[in-house]
Amino acid sequence: MTTDRLNIYGTQLDSRMLIGSALYPSPDVMQQSIQACGAQVVTLSLSRQNPQANGGASFWDKIKSLGLHLLPNTAGCHSVSEAVNMAKMSRELFQTDWVKLELVGDDYNLQPDPIELVKATEILLNDGFKVLPYCTDDLVIARHLVELGCEVIMPWGSPIGTAKGLLNPYALQAIRDRFPEITLIVDSGIGKPSHATQALELGVDAILLNTAVAQAKNPVMMATAFARAIEAGRLAYQGGLINERSTAKPSTPTLDKPFWHQVKNG
Amino acid sequence: MPNTPNIAIVGAGLIGRMLAVNLSESRQVTLFDKDDRQGSRSAAHLAAAMLAPLAESADSSRIVMQMGQRSLALWPSLLKKLHQPVFFQQNGSLILAYEQDHGNLVDFGHRIKGEMGKDYTNLTSGQLAELEPELARQPHTFKHVLWLPEEAQLDNRELLESLAKTLEDRNVVWHPNTEVSIENRQVVFDGQRRSFDWVIDCRGLGAKNQIVQTKPGKHKLRGVRGEVVRLYAPEVNLNRPVRLMHPRYPIYIAPKTNHRFVVGATQIETEDQRQPTVRSALELLSACFSVHKGFAEAEILEIKSGLRPAFENNEPKIRVDGTLIQVNGLFRHGYLLAPAIAEQCVALIDSTLPKPPLFELLIEFTENHHD
Numbered sequence A: 001m002t003t004d005r006l007n008i009y010g011t012q013l014d015s016r017m018l019i020g021s022a023l024y025p026s027p028d029v030m031q032q033s034i035q036a037c038g039a040q041v042v043t044l045s046l047s048r049q050n051p052q053a054n055g056g057a058s059f060w061d062k063i064k065s066l067g068l069h070l071l072p073n074t075a076g077c078h079s080v081s082e083a084v085n086m087a088k089m090s091r092e093l094f095q096t097d098w099v100k101l102e103l104v105g106d107d108y109n110l111q112p113d114p115i116e117l118v119k120a121t122e123i124l125l126n127d128g129f130k131v132l133p134y135c136t137d138d139l140v141i142a143r144h145l146v147e148l149g150c151e152v153i154m155p156w157g158s159p160i161g162t163a164k165g166l167l168n169p170y171a172l173q174a175i176r177d178r179f180p181e182i183t184l185i186v187d188s189g190i191g192k193p194s195h196a197t198q199a200l201e202l203g204v205d206a207i208l209l210n211t212a213v214a215q216a217k218n219p220v221m222m223a224t225a226f227a228r229a230i231e232a233g234r235l236a237y238q239g240g241l242i243n244e245r246s247t248a249k250p251s252t253p254t255l256d257k258p259f260w261h262q263v264k265n266g
Numbered sequence B: 001m002p003n004t005p006n007i008a009i010v011g012a013g014l015i016g017r018m019l020a021v022n023l024s025e026s027r028q029v030t031l032f033d034k035d036d037r038q039g040s041r042s043a044a045h046l047a048a049a050m051l052a053p054l055a056e057s058a059d060s061s062r063i064v065m066q067m068g069q070r071s072l073a074l075w076p077s078l079l080k081k082l083h084q085p086v087f088f089q090q091n092g093s094l095i096l097a098y099e100q101d102h103g104n105l106v107d108f109g110h111r112i113k114g115e116m117g118k119d120y121t122n123l124t125s126g127q128l129a130e131l132e133p134e135l136a137r138q139p140h141t142f143k144h145v146l147w148l149p150e151e152a153q154l155d156n157r158e159l160l161e162s163l164a165k166t167l168e169d170r171n172v173v174w175h176p177n178t179e180v181s182i183e184n185r186q187v188v189f190d191g192q193r194r195s196f197d198w199v200i201d202c203r204g205l206g207a208k209n210q211i212v213q214t215k216p217g218k219h220k221l222r223g224v225r226g227e228v229v230r231l232y233a234p235e236v237n238l239n240r241p242v243r244l245m246h247p248r249y250p251i252y253i254a255p256k257t258n259h260r261f262v263v264g265a266t267q268i269e270t271e272d273q274r275q276p277t278v279r280s281a282l283e284l285l286s287a288c289f290s291v292h293k294g295f296a297e298a299e300i301l302e303i304k305s306g307l308r309p310a311f312e313n314n315e316p317k318i319r320v321d322g323t324l325i326q327v328n329g330l331f332r333h334g335y336l337l338a339p340a341i342a343e344q345c346v347a348l349i350d351s352t353l354p355k356p357p358l359f360e361l362l363i364e365f366t367e368n369h370h371d
Helices: A027-037 A057-064 A080-094 A114-126 A139-148 A169-178 A193-201 A219-239 B014-023 B053-057 B062-080 B099-111 B125-131 B156-169 B204-210 B278-291 B334-349
Strands: A006-008 A011-013 A017-020 A041-045 A069-073 A098-101 A104-106 A130-135 A152-155 A183-187 A206-209 B006-010 B028-032 B093-096 B121-123 B145-148 B152-154 B173-175 B180-183 B186-189 B192-194 B198-201 B222-232 B242-244 B251-255 B260-264 B299-310 B317-321 B324-328 B363-365
Touching: A006 A183, A017 A027, A017 A219, A027 A057, A027 A219, A041 A057, A057 A080, A057 B222, A069 A080, A080 A098, A080 A114, A098 A114, A114 A130, A114 A139, A130 A139, A139 A152, A139 A169, A152 A169, A169 A183, A193 A206, A193 A219, A206 A219, B006 B014, B014 B028, B014 B156, B014 B334, B053 B062, B062 B152, B062 B334, B093 B099, B099 B145, B121 B125, B125 B145, B152 B156, B156 B173, B204 B299, B204 B324, B222 B278, B242 B278, B251 B278, B260 B278, B317 B334, B324 B334
Parallel strands: A017 A041, A017 A206, A041 A069, A069 A098, A098 A130, A130 A152, A152 A183, A183 A206, B006 B028, B006 B198, B028 B173, B093 B242, B198 B324, B317 B363
Antiparallel strands: A006 A011, B093 B145, B121 B145, B180 B186, B186 B192, B222 B260, B222 B299, B242 B251, B251 B260, B317 B324
């Protein structure tokens, strides 16, 4: 068990939960929630804080003080150049070459723009970034990202903040099966701990979430619930799930009863 | 006033003025402020002054709600003491959401820390039409509405002015536009250094570098940016503040007198002091236009940004260090909490604090004497 770790571009992590830093009732609750779930990666955004003037410094200091891996994102960027600029600014400010690349393709459901995403990924990989692209669950887009050199891809479960869980488990399974070596993280749409468990059970490596914890009635408690659900899902995946059957199969063998007696009017 | 405590209040924003009015009834008070008499640069000048303990409880701790409810009970008698009338309205508030944000509204309702007899109720669109007829005539029907009947609001600038006028009538000495600092519990200004029986630091973010810290980082003060629009909209009639669910923060429309409306507020974790951004202006204005089409021809009277002083738990704190009292961290809840906080400060000075304390963890005594 000790060797079962999450691999992000060569960095080995014990926790399979990545957590966001937005929407908490206070910085203190944010800190307590992050600590409660044991996440080792925290996402954060530069947008709206006027980073040129170091506007968010006191908030970022709070996050930095947790001593975790920082994963800056490009939330709110609509174009390749916007996203590339924000990634560069984040690299400088937070001293990390990791970036969660996010390019909005549709303002209504914040669906990522797959075409622009692939373009921006190429530019940033060539610039030395370790890109964690937020994408849809399209297998072919995943293939393009992997071929460019992404070692991690982050398909959605459902659109950001919708809490609808895994809308298309089949598509996620297909990505998992086609790219067994790639680190697969479900990013966005996770509303309940059971959604996270389901993703881990089908072989997803980790979960990135924010709203489901930050906007819970008790964020610290919910953070703990997710940590346990993710652990359960991972253990279940490794333990090897049994398959569904259409008829009942007694767990205690009933040797005294010929099987044809169980079929009505058989 | 011989033999009465001689008190300095540093910072004449909302809490400074409020304390000055409460204390100057029987004590000698001197006010110091780097700002002008209007308090133009204070967070209090920008705020919408909604008194909404229940709505605010969705994203703050129970103590904030309890202090808010205490303040709500104190406001009417407090306003009666003032020498100029102040618009005060206790007509409830409404929380609306569009269909796509219905989940946000339900979640918001779940987070409200209601108690027996003090909770929100759900309204139908028919009931909404009775309370706000003009909203029922809009092209969009609000199918889901939360109704908080106890919530109130007041006019912040009328209040600041009336507090100032009351202090003036009582001949309270006030040093506006004065660079002032506090050193070893003494007030330093205009090259002078003066001692008082009590020094009360009400400077908000102005005290950022001077907040006493018992444990490292525990009482770190930060600014949280907010942007607010003031509109004159003769075509709009709303009877009470309305909040609209928004994916990032609730946007409120608070109707004041004479068709003036305060629309706010963004809440961004930055100490950026730029003027409001295009994105924020678009969000605020399109939100209020979407609620009521009568805002299309409204006149934009003002659009401003400011910083709210907040501790890391977003709760207020009264810190007592010998004869120095620091009142800070009122965050987005200045008007909601000021009367209750002022009441506790006065009790502290009079040595009449209730035991056990009325509000847990509000007042902290430090052993950290550093002079």
